[in-house]
Amino acid sequence: MLPITRGIYNALSLIARSPQNRYALHTASALQCKAVAAEAEAETAAEDVEQDAAAEQKLDANDRTKVIPVETSMRYLKSAAYKQTYGDDFVWVQYRRNHKGMFAPRKTRKTCIRQGKISTGNPCPICRDEYLVLDHRNTDLIKQFISPQSGQVLSYSKTGLCQKSHFKLLVAVERARDYGLLTYDVPFREYDYSEYYGKTEETAPKKP
Amino acid sequence: MSFLRYLRKINTQLQLPTRLERQFSNAGTKSAILQYEKDPQPQFTDTETQRLLQSMTQMQLDKVFRKRTVPDNDNEIKFMTTEQLENEFVKMIEKAKHQLQMPPVVKVKQDTERIISKDPALKDFQNTKFVFTDITYGLRQSDRKVVVRDVDGTLSYAPLETQKRMNQLYFPLKGRTFHTPRMFSEQEYLQRCLDDHKYEFVLDRLTVQYEPYELDFHQISAQVFQHLNESKEFDQLRSTRHFGPMAFFYAWHHCIDDLLYDMIRRDYLQNAVELIALSYKLHNVPVEFRKTISELDALQPTPEKRALNQLLSSLKSKEEHEGIQQEIQTAIGKAESDFAADEISLKFIEAYIASEHALKKVQLELAVQTLKEINLEKLQLYHGLKKAHGMHAS
Numbered sequence: 001m002l003p004i005t006r007g008i009y010n011a012l013s014l015i016a017r018s019p020q021n022r023y024a025l026h027t028a029s030a031l032q033c034k035a036v037a038a039e040a041e042a043e044t045a046a047e048d049v050e051q052d053a054a055a056e057q058k059l060d061a062n063d064r065t066k067v068i069p070v071e072t073s074m075r076y077l078k079s080a081a082y083k084q085t086y087g088d089d090f091v092w093v094q095y096r097r098n099h100k101g102m103f104a105p106r107k108t109r110k111t112c113i114r115q116g117k118i119s120t121g122n123p124c125p126i127c128r129d130e131y132l133v134l135d136h137r138n139t140d141l142i143k144q145f146i147s148p149q150s151g152q153v154l155s156y157s158k159t160g161l162c163q164k165s166h167f168k169l170l171v172a173v174e175r176a177r178d179y180g181l182l183t184y185d186v187p188f189r190e191y192d193y194s195e196y197y198g199k200t201e202e203t204a205p206k207k208p
Numbered sequence: 209m210s211f212l213r214y215l216r217k218i219n220t221q222l223q224l225p226t227r228l229e230r231q232f233s234n235a236g237t238k239s240a241i242l243q244y245e246k247d248p249q250p251q252f253t254d255t256e257t258q259r260l261l262q263s264m265t266q267m268q269l270d271k272v273f274r275k276r277t278v279p280d281n282d283n284e285i286k287f288m289t290t291e292q293l294e295n296e297f298v299k300m301i302e303k304a305k306h307q308l309q310m311p312p313v314v315k316v317k318q319d320t321e322r323i324i325s326k327d328p329a330l331k332d333f334q335n336t337k338f339v340f341t342d343i344t345y346g347l348r349q350s351d352r353k354v355v356v357r358d359v360d361g362t363l364s365y366a367p368l369e370t371q372k373r374m375n376q377l378y379f380p381l382k383g384r385t386f387h388t389p390r391m392f393s394e395q396e397y398l399q400r401c402l403d404d405h406k407y408e409f410v411l412d413r414l415t416v417q418y419e420p421y422e423l424d425f426h427q428i429s430a431q432v433f434q435h436l437n438e439s440k441e442f443d444q445l446r447s448t449r450h451f452g453p454m455a456f457f458y459a460w461h462h463c464i465d466d467l468l469y470d471m472i473r474r475d476y477l478q479n480a481v482e483l484i485a486l487s488y489k490l491h492n493v494p495v496e497f498r499k500t501i502s503e504l505d506a507l508q509p510t511p512e513k514r515a516l517n518q519l520l521s522s523l524k525s526k527e528e529h530e531g532i533q534q535e536i537q538t539a540i541g542k543a544e545s546d547f548a549a550d551e552i553s554l555k556f557i558e559a560y561i562a563s564e565h566a567l568k569k570v571q572l573e574l575a576v577q578t579l580k581e582i583n584l585e586k587l588q589l590y591h592g593l594k595k596a597h598g599m600h601a602s
C-alpha cells in the first residue's frame with residue numbers, strides 16, 4: 001500500500017510544484033484520486049487553501065524546521081519559563097519511555113524528528129522541547145547529562161534520548177571539553193624525574 | 209634569474225635557523241609573558257628548594273583526596289583494628305605525597321638536527337618520508353629511538369615533535385590527544401578558562417598534553433601564573449601539585465608580594481617566611497634565612513606530620529587534662545608553639561618588608577598589622593582560658 005501512495009504522491013508533486021504539496025498529499029489521498037489529471041489537481045488546490053489555515057495551526061506544534069539559535073537556548077535555560085517547566089530537575093528526569101511489555105527495548109528510537117516534524121507521540125527530552133539546543137556552548141544543558149560520579153556521559157537507557165540526539169550530545173560534550181568550556185578530572189600524570197633531571201646532569205658537565 | 213635561484217637556495221638552507229628565530233621573536237612580542245632566562249632546573253631540584261616548596265604547598269588531605277569524577281570510582285569498606293588503621297593512615301600520607309608530585313621545571317629544549325648519514329643513492333626512492341620507531345617495551349620516552357629517512361636519502365634523528373607523536377602513537381599517555389585542544393591553541397578560549405578561574409583544570413591538562421620542556425608548556429603555564437597573580441586566587445592551587453612550580457615562578461621573577469600578602473592574610477606565616485627565603489636563595493641575597501627556617505621547623509611539624517596527626521587525632525581517646533588543653537587549642541586554633549613560631553616569622557617578614565626587595569610595602573604592612581592585632585587577641589584569650597581552667601601558664 002505504501003509504495004502505491006508514494007507513487008501517487010510523487011506524480012502529484014511533480015505536476016503541482018506548489019509550496020504546500022505536502023498537504024496536497026493528504027487531500028489527494030483522501031479524495032481517492034487515481035487519475036492524475038490536471039483538472040483534479042486544480043480542484044484540490046482550491047480546497048487546499050481553505051484547509052491550510054486549519055492544518056497549519058495543528059501542525060505548528062510539531063514543526064521543527066525552524067532553527068533556534070544556541071544563544072536563545074542558553075537564555076531559555078536561565079529563564080523563568082524553563083524553571084516553571086522543569087523545576088529543579090534535569091530535563092530528562094521526568095521523561096518516561098513508552099513500550100509494550102515489561103522491559104523497554106535496549107536501544108531508543110533512531111530519531112524523533114522526520115522530515116522536519118515530530119513523528120512520534122512521545123518525543124525524547126531533547127526533541128520535545130525545541131528550545132533545548134545541543135551545542136558545546138550550551139554548557140548548562142550538557143552538564144545535566146554528565147554523571148556526577150564517573151564524569152561520563154549518561155547512557156540513553158537512563159536519559160531516554162533518541163539515538164540522533166544522543167549522538168549530538170556526545171559531539172557537543174567532546175567539543176566542549178576541547179574548548180575548555182566543560183571541566184573534567186584530568187587523569188593523573190606521574191613524572192619520572194630521572195627522565196628530565198638525570199639527562200641534563202649528564203650533559204651539563206660536558207658543556208664546559 | 210640565476211641570482212634568484214641562488215637566493216632561493218640560500219633560503220632553503222637557512223630554513224631551520226629562521227624558524228627558530230621566528231619562535232624567539234614570537235616570544236619577544238608577547239613581552240608580557242615571563243620566561244626563565246636561564247636553566248631553572250638546578251635551582252628547582254635543589255633539596256632545600258624542594259623542601260621549602262613542599263612545605264609551602266601544604267597537605268590538606270580533604271583537597272588531595274577530593275572526590276574525583278573518574279570512571280573507576282569505587283570505594284571499599286573494611287573492618288580494621290586500630291593498629292591496621294594507623295598503618296593505613298601512614299600509607300595514605302605516602303599516597304598523598306605521590307599525588308602532590310610537582311611537575312618538573314626545566315628549560316625549553318631546543319630542537320637540534322642530528323644527521324646520521326646521507327645516502328644520495330636513496331634519493332627519490334619514495335616520495336614520502338619514512339619514520340622508524342623503536343617500540344621495545346619498557347623504554348623511557350626520551351630513550352626511545354625515532355629516526356626519519358627523508359625523501360632525499362638523509363637519515364636523521366626525528367625532531368622533538370615527531371618523537372612525541374610517535375611515542376603517543378605506540379604508547380599513548382592517558383588524556384593526551386594528537387591534536388592540540390583548542391583550549392590551548394586558541395588564545396581566546398584559554399583566556400576564557402582563566403577568566404573563569406579554572407586554574408587547576410588548565411594546569412592539569414597542560415601537564416598531560418605537553419612535556420615540561422616544550423615552549424608551549426612554558427608559555428601557557430607562565431600565562432596561568434601571571435593571571436593568577438592578578439586574580440589572587442592562590443588558595444585554589446594550595447595543596448595541589450602546581451603550587452610549588454607557581455611559588456618558584458613568582459620567586460624567580462621577583463613578584464612574590466601578592467602571594468605573600470595572601471599567605472599573611474590567611475595566617476600561613478611559616479609559608480610566608482619560606483617564600484621570602486626562597487626568593488633570597490634564588491637571587492643570592494645576602495640575608496641569613498637558614499637559621500630562622502630551622503628554628504621554625506623545630507617549632508612546627510612538617511605538612512606530612514600535621515596531616516598524619518590530624519588523622520590520628522580522630523582515634524585518640526581524650527584524657528581529662530589533655531582534653532581541656534586540646535579543646536582550648538582547637539577553639540583558638542593555635543598552640544603555644546604556634547605563638548612562638550609566629551613571633552619569629554613576623555620578625556623575619558617585617559625585616560623583608562622594610563628591605564628594598566618588597567614592592568607593595570603599604571599593603572603588606574597593613575596585613576601584618578591586622579594579623580598582629582588578631583594574634584594578640586588570641587594570645588590573651590588563650591592565657592585567659594588557661595587561667596580559668598586552672599592550668600599553669602607555662
Ligand SMILES: [Zn+2]
Nearest residue numbers: 112124127162
Ligand atoms: Zn529525539
